[in-house]
Amino acid sequence: MPAVLEISGLEKTYRSRRRGARKALDGFDMVVESGQVHGFLGPNGSGKTTTLRTLLGLIAPNGGRMMLLGQEVPAALPQVAGRVGAIVESPQFFPNFSAHDTLSLLADAGGVQKQRVTEVLELVGLRDRAAERVRTYSLGMKQRLAVASALLKKPDLLILDEPANGLDPGGIREMRTLMRGLAESGMTVLLSSHILGEVQLICDSVTIISRGRRVAYGAVAEVLAQHAGGGVTVRMESAEDQSVAAEILIAAGARVTPDHDRLIVSNVEKPAWVTRTLAERGYYVSELAPVKVDLESVFLELTQTAPVAGQARQVDDSAVAPAQGGWGL
Amino acid sequence: MSLTKAEVRRLFKRRVTRIFLVITLVGLAIFPIVFALNSKPNSPEARAAAQAQADQAYRQAQVEFERMTAECEAAKARGETGLDDRYGPNCGADYGPRPEYYPAEQFLPYEFNFQEEFAPSLAVLSAILALAAFVIGASFVGAEWSTGGMMNLLLWRPRRLPVLFTKLGVLLGSILGLTAVLGALWTAAFWSIGRYDGDLGKLTAGVWQSLGLTGLRGATMVLLAATVGFCLASIGRHTAMALGVGIGAVVVSEIGLRVAFELLQVRYGDRYVLSTYLIAWFDKSITITDWRACQFAQTACEPPEYVVTWQHASVLLGVVLVLSVFGAAWSMRRRDVA
Numbered sequence: 098m099p100a101v102l103e104i105s106g107l108e109k110t111y112r113s114r115r116r117g118a119r120k121a122l123d124g125f126d127m128v129v130e131s132g133q134v135h136g137f138l139g140p141n142g143s144g145k146t147t148t149l150r151t152l153l154g155l156i157a158p159n160g161g162r163m164m165l166l167g168q169e170v171p172a173a174l175p176q177v178a179g180r181v182g183a184i185v186e187s188p189q190f191f192p193n194f195s196a197h198d199t200l201s202l203l204a205d206a207g208g209v210q211k212q213r214v215t216e217v218l219e220l221v222g223l224r225d226r227a228a229e230r231v232r233t234y235s236l237g238m239k240q241r242l243a244v245a246s247a248l249l250k251k252p253d254l255l256i257l258d259e260p261a262n263g264l265d266p267g268g269i270r271e272m273r274t275l276m277r278g279l280a281e282s283g284m285t286v287l288l289s290s291h292i293l294g295e296v297q298l299i300c301d302s303v304t305i306i307s308r309g310r311r312v313a314y315g316a317v318a319e320v321l322a323q324h325a326g327g328g329v330t331v332r333m334e335s336a337e338d339q340s341v342a343a344e345i346l347i348a349a350g351a352r353v354t355p356d357h358d359r360l361i362v363s364n365v366e367k368p369a370w371v372t373r374t375l376a377e378r379g380y381y382v383s384e385l386a387p388v389k390v391d392l393e394s395v396f397l398e399l400t401q402t403a404p405v406a407g408q409a410r411q412v413d414d415s416a417v418a419p420a421q422g423g424w425g426l
Numbered sequence: 427m428s429l430t431k432a433e434v435r436r437l438f439k440r441r442v443t444r445i446f447l448v449i450t451l452v453g454l455a456i457f458p459i460v461f462a463l464n465s466k467p468n469s470p471e472a473r474a475a476a477q478a479q480a481d482q483a484y485r486q487a488q489v490e491f492e493r494m495t496a497e498c499e500a501a502k503a504r505g506e507t508g509l510d511d512r513y514g515p516n517c518g519a520d521y522g523p524r525p526e527y528y529p530a531e532q533f534l535p536y537e538f539n540f541q542e543e544f545a546p547s548l549a550v551l552s553a554i555l556a557l558a559a560f561v562i563g564a565s566f567v568g569a570e571w572s573t574g575g576m577m578n579l580l581l582w583r584p585r586r587l588p589v590l591f592t593k594l595g596v597l598l599g600s601i602l603g604l605t606a607v608l609g610a611l612w613t614a615a616f617w618s619i620g621r622y623d624g625d626l627g628k629l630t631a632g633v634w635q636s637l638g639l640t641g642l643r644g645a646t647m648v649l650l651a652a653t654v655g656f657c658l659a660s661i662g663r664h665t666a667m668a669l670g671v672g673i674g675a676v677v678v679s680e681i682g683l684r685v686a687f688e689l690l691q692v693r694y695g696d697r698y699v700l701s702t703y704l705i706a707w708f709d710k711s712i713t714i715t716d717w718r719a720c721q722f723a724q725t726a727c728e729p730p731e732y733v734v735t736w737q738h739a740s741v742l743l744g745v746v747l748v749l750s751v752f753g754a755a756w757s758m759r760r761r762d763v764a
Contacts, residue, residue, distance in 0.1 A: 155763035189574020205432030
């Protein structure tokens with residue numbers, strides 16, 4: 098599938114007289130292929146929003162290359178802007194205009210037909226509240242309006258930064274269905290979110306960023322598989338057997354971590370090796386299952402942002418990946 | 427073109443624009459209404475009545491003078507002293523009332539004279555419109571920045587300078603249109619007062635040309651105020667930036683500098699004050715007199731003067747305009763949109 102978004106070696110340094118220089122993006126790479134829902138994950142302050150703002154021409158990068166829909170940006174942004182719908186960070190609108198006025202003015206500015214305003218208001222569930230001023234809206238309603246504004250121009254690429262912020266559970270599910278439907282209709286969706294369960298459910302591929310660098314990317318299943326480590330959980334008949342089994346497996350070269358009434362065994366080629374190794378010594382497993390990882394655990398592992406008891410993690414305390422280069426290589 | 431249309435809609439949908447337009451219209455309407463209510467045409471009957479009042483006043487003054495003179499003479503006969511201090515020399519015989527002290531014009535009701543009074547009224551119109559234009563201009567872009575509207579717009583229209591200058595163009599076009607319409611209504615209102623409740627004066631082609639040029643300078647001032655308000659708010663990315671600078675300039679220039687120059691006895695201190703140049707621009711020139719150079723108690727003296735012309739003013743206002751527009755353009759082009 099052709100890439101609709103390619104970022105290579107993107108760099109952005111914020112400079113302040115008081116605080117000096119801070120690298121927000123440090124050679125960041127990213128590729129999003131056409132027709133996918135792509136998750137863009139990272140801890141707070143890792144550079145997600147800076148990446149999106151840079152991509153959309155709101156921030157000038159200090160280095161690197163960016164391509165949107167096959168054209169180099171920011172130079173070609175005026176040509177591709179009509180095909181890219183985006184919401185960046187929290188939804189911001191002029192509070193004294195109604196939702197309808199807000200979208201209608203954007204439609205005028207972008208040369209979009211007025212009929213489309215009604216369509217997107219219907220799509221995001223704001224039809225009956227469209228005449229009310231935005232200042233009366235809840236965060237979730239503003240979020241819906243933001244999504245409506247991004248959908249207004251029927252984009253080929255939809256960039257959504259935390260679209261589920263403030264949405265109620267029904268709204269989150271509607272948003273999920275909407276995004277899947279958009280992807281099925283051929284639209285590419287780039288979704289930045291902290292709701293990792295949602296990302297795992299709806300995204301085809303992900304990029305994980307930490308301290309301005311990419312730490313993982315690829316299809317969701319691949320990323321999960323890469324970090325499952327081929328591990329299995331092993332349960333024995335008794336606690337005594339469990340401790341002996343641990344010693345046997347460690348002696349045979351496996352990495353074993355006791356976890357309550359089971360052992361988590363990693364560094365093994367196949368689950369059958371575990372049963373054979375133990376059976377040869379006269380010990381038989383009562384339960385053997387592959388270790389299941391979810392995106393949240395992979396995220397916490399890769400970014401090293403898992404909470405540690407007794408420690409208050411600071412926003413910049415996350416993993417630093419080695420520098421990479423090239424178009425997603 | 428679609429952006430221009432959207433920005434015109436946005437400008438007139440904004441509450442600040444609507445509220446300030448209503449306040450401005452109401453404020454401006456008060457002036458012709460007050461003039462219309464107070465101005466009375468000097469008809470022959472009014473002139474005759476005024477003459478009668480003047481004669482009556484003269485007669486009353488004469489009677490009073492004679493009573494005072496008689497009182498003084500009686501006191502003199504009684505041998506009282508110090509009468510010169512109370513009545514003047516010779517019992518005030520040289521200070522008696524004269525008919526020319528009581529002209530009929532003093533007793534005529536106020537009559538508006540279009541030829542003489544319309545030009546100063548244009549200064550009032552321009553000042554009020556300039557104030558409204560400054561606030562509307564500042565709010566038009568300042569609120570867009572502070573509420574995220576500008577960022578949304580740039581996601582649709584990524585060419586920053588065309589977006590900024592389209593907004594500025596829409597603002598100036600709208601303000602110019604409003605100024606032209608209100609200027610025409612203002613002229614018609616005061617012309618009607620002169621025609622039906624006062625005096626038009628001698629309205630030669632030269633008078634109309636002079637009034638037209640005054641109106642043109644006033645309109646330029648209104649557009650300058652709108653541009654500076656817009657650019658300051660765009661540089662600061664908030665309406666408050668423009669309002670703060672505006673208020674600060676008034677306080678520093680019109681109060682701070684005046685007080686400081688007075689204390690330091692700076693010669694022609696007013697030439698460093700902003701309003702001097704605004705007046706010079708509107709009135710073509712302003713003369714600043716150095717009253718401190720003369721000791722009037724000791725000798726007759728012609729105090730030296732310093733003239734600020736509209737050319738001087740145009741240089742200063744031009745510099746302000748260029749700096750504002752350049753600053754806004756630079757800020758729009760170079761700074762990140764966060």
